[in-house]
Amino acid sequence: MTEAPAEQAGAKRVRLDQRMIVDAMLRLARDEPHARITFKRLGEALGVDATAMYRHFRNKDELLKAALDRIMGWATEAGRESSGTWRERLEVHLMRTAELALEYPSIGAEGAVIDSVGPGDTSAIEFMLEMLAESGLRDEELLRAYAAISGFSLSQSSALANDVLRHPDAARDGSEPWISTFGSINLSGYPLVNRHRDALLAMDGLTVYRAGIAAILDAVELAASR
Template sequence: MVASGPSTRRVRLDQRTIVDGVLELARTEPTSRVTFKRLGEHLGVDASAMYRHFRNKDELVRASLDRISGWASEAGRASSGTWRERLEIVVTRTAELSLEYPAIGKEGAVTDPAGPGDASAVEFLLEMLVEAGLSGDALIRFYAAISGFMLAHSSAMANEAFQRGHAARDGSIPWISTFGPITLSDYPLVDAHRDALLAVDGMAVYRAGVSAILDSVERAVTA
């Protein structure tokens, strides 16, 4: 398909090319919403051409999230170490990718990719938990805890990065930015730990949550 305009280029349009374009826009224009119109401009094709490959924007977002899930899974499979170390690589990479592509990453908690990348990520998480020694109901319960926390929090960080385009996309946005004008002496524990609480950022919360879940896995296996 040939683009119109002064800088005409030939684009071979398929699902992979379209997802490549979406992710490039999400990375370079972190506060811009995904639209077929903007994507068509970026790829140099008519926006209507996208509908031959994706029925709607939701389907396109699912495919893009599936790509991100696949990348995170690949990072884990390429790594070495204990089950915990490899699992931490995947969950950390998921957060990093969500922040790198915030317009897509922010949808991770509410959109099911339902593709090969997502299936590979689920398989990897289960493999690591089985290697840890889990099975049966405990395996599914801890998978749900890790997956749910990972997607919810990485999506929340991506959404904040999307809303605040000037902010660094490394999870360093403060978890608590201020306690406002209230009198903290009425809240003695908050007052005593004020500076430490204000120093916590989104990625620190993410790592703490994942660590707590994995500590619970180890205790469950030992018990």
């Protein structure tokens, strides 16, 4: 009897579960940021047939939600494990959210449009509400601050990740220019833009992210002090 090839025999011994598949997707997103991640590619990485994925995830969107939820959980762990004031701990969480989006850009790019609805996402919401409650906010002010922070963080982290995906040579550190050029526009008719032209062109995506978070948290502190 002809023996099965070793790689096939090895593939049969692989016992997949959801965590293994998510782990593989995260590895590919980190190591091959510009490659399109498919069930076929995941199957190759795991040594199984691509159809095996469907026993654990109905489609790629469901898998993407699980991977995004894992990232949200990591960002929350960073905040919970940090020390300092409510603001300092919240800043750790929010900066880690952006860093992870840049590290896993094909997943982080979807953060603003996909609701992962999992334990990682829920823990992130709980942590942000805890920190804002610790600041002194209550009820409507608490929820309004959460909405501003969460919306800005997710949308801007997604934008940073998309910058990486659009530019194959981009560094994954948020250093892509926020404004790359003013082109051939004569800036004499835009006095403030003209005055700050060099500073605007020197601004990168992560600088904008930090500035937005700082502005929102300054507003939170002001509201809480009242």
